Amino acid sequence: MHDFDGTTAIVTGGASGIGRGLATSLLEDGAAHVVLADIEQGALDLTVAELRSLGTGEVSGVRCDVTDPKSVEDAARVAWERTGGIRVVCLNAGVFAGGYSWETTLDDWDWVMGVNLRGMVHGIRSFIPRLIDAGEPSHVIGTASIAGVVASAASAVYCTSKFAAVGLMESLHxxxxxxxxxxxxxxxxxxxxxxxxxxxxxxxxxxDLGDATDTESSHLAGDSISQILGDGGLDPLVGARHALSQVKAGRFYVTTHEGDLWDRLVGNQNDDRLAGHPPRFQMYE
Ligand SMILES: NC(=O)c1ccc[n+]([C@@H]2O[C@H](COP(=O)([O-])OP(=O)(O)OC[C@H]3O[C@@H](n4cnc5c(N)ncnc54)[C@H](O)[C@@H]3O)[C@@H](O)[C@H]2O)c1
Incomplete structure (x- = not known):
């Protein structure tokens, strides 16, 4: 899809962060109607009001828990009815939990895999048959992570969910x-x-998923992420604009950052794989 002018879109996890950035960027590009789907009602209402005040396209919200297939199917039906047919589907909702693989609680595995992987599966199951039937040019954009291509330490459940998300999007293609x-x-x-x-x-x-990992290792990834985010994290709207410009340019693998981050990390990883070496440790700055 080379142009979002006049399009209709749904963004899961659209009430915050990168999802909010994607919705804003789609509206800046002339989208006619963007539906934000999110589990957090207060943030959803606030973000819908803020994006409406941009005065570009129509913006609406639908409460949706992506871990629940019925909730996603209901959101798809509502979004379809409101817009007359969705053309851009952003499967973006995601959560993080840290910790060594052997210490991460099974509740954390269920939560992170439920949102980051099953959430995407539910979106694909609800939207792809509708998009096939509609027969119109359309685009499905999954938000994975650079952690879905290059793993890091003390983030096993997150990296696993994001590697699976990248595999799922490649399989979908x-x-x-x-x-x-x-x-x-x-x-x-x-x-x-x-x-x-x-x-x-x-x-x-x-x-009901009460048993969060609370070990020393669970804070290692979070602490280093907070350190990096504190002085080096990218503004989500800047990242979303960059990502959507790459989608419009026809790219499948899309980044949020200017520069050589992707080439450097993936290049090193390919070198290690081809040489049969263990993966070197790479952070995502
Ligand atoms: N922030 C980063 O540095 C970063 C890096 C790589 C990938 N990502 C990915 O970007 C995506 C967006 O995350 P973010 O960083 O903007 O975080 P965020 O917390 O700001 O936004 C995530 C949104 O998802 C929603 N959400 C959570 N659980 C949900 C559920 N069960 N159903 C529906 N909505 C739910 C939240 O309410 C929130 O609005 C995620 O998939 C995340 O893994 C983020």
Missing amino acids: HDLGLAGAAHIGTSVICPGMVTTNIDHGDRNRPA
Whole structure:
């Protein structure tokens, strides 16, 4: 998709951070209607009001828990009815938990995999059949992470969920090709460090998943992320604008940052894989 002028879009996790940035950037590009889908009602209402005040396209909100397939299906139906048909689907909602793989609680595994992977699966199951039936040029954009391509320490559940998200988006691209649905494009955003509310993700953690990892290792990743975000995180709108400009340019793998971050990290990783070496430690600055 080379142009968002007049388009209709839904953004999961659209009430904050990168999702809010994607919605704003789509509106700046002339989107006619952007639907924000988010679990956090207060932030959703606030963000809808703020984006409406831009005075460009229509903005609306729908409360949605991406871990629940029925909630995603309901959001898809509502968004479709409101807009007359969604053309851009941003599967962006995500959460983070830190810790060594063997110390991360099973509740943390369920929560992070539920939002970051199952949330994307539910979005694909609800939206792709509608997009196929509509037969109009459309685009599905998944938000993974640079941590979905290059792993780091003390973030096993997050990296696992994001590697799976990248694999899912690559599989979706192949499936659409095999199914003859060439009118549906795909891209996967792999953000570097962006200043958002992700380090306060527990605010949306379900009460029944109470057993959060609280070991020394669970703070290692968070502490280093906070340090980097404190003085080096990118503004989410800047990152979203950069990402969507790459989508418009036809890229599948999309970054948030200018410069050689992607080339450097992926280049090093490929070198290690081809040489059979263990992966070197790379942070995402
Ligand atoms: N911030 C970064 O540095 C960074 C880096 C790489 C990837 N990402 C990814 O970017 C995406 C957006 O995260 P962010 O950094 O903007 O964080 P954020 O916390 O600011 O925004 C995430 C949004 O997702 C929503 N959300 C959480 N659980 C949900 C659920 N079950 N159903 C629906 N919505 C839910 C939250 O309410 C929030 O509005 C995530 O997928 C994240 O993994 C972020």
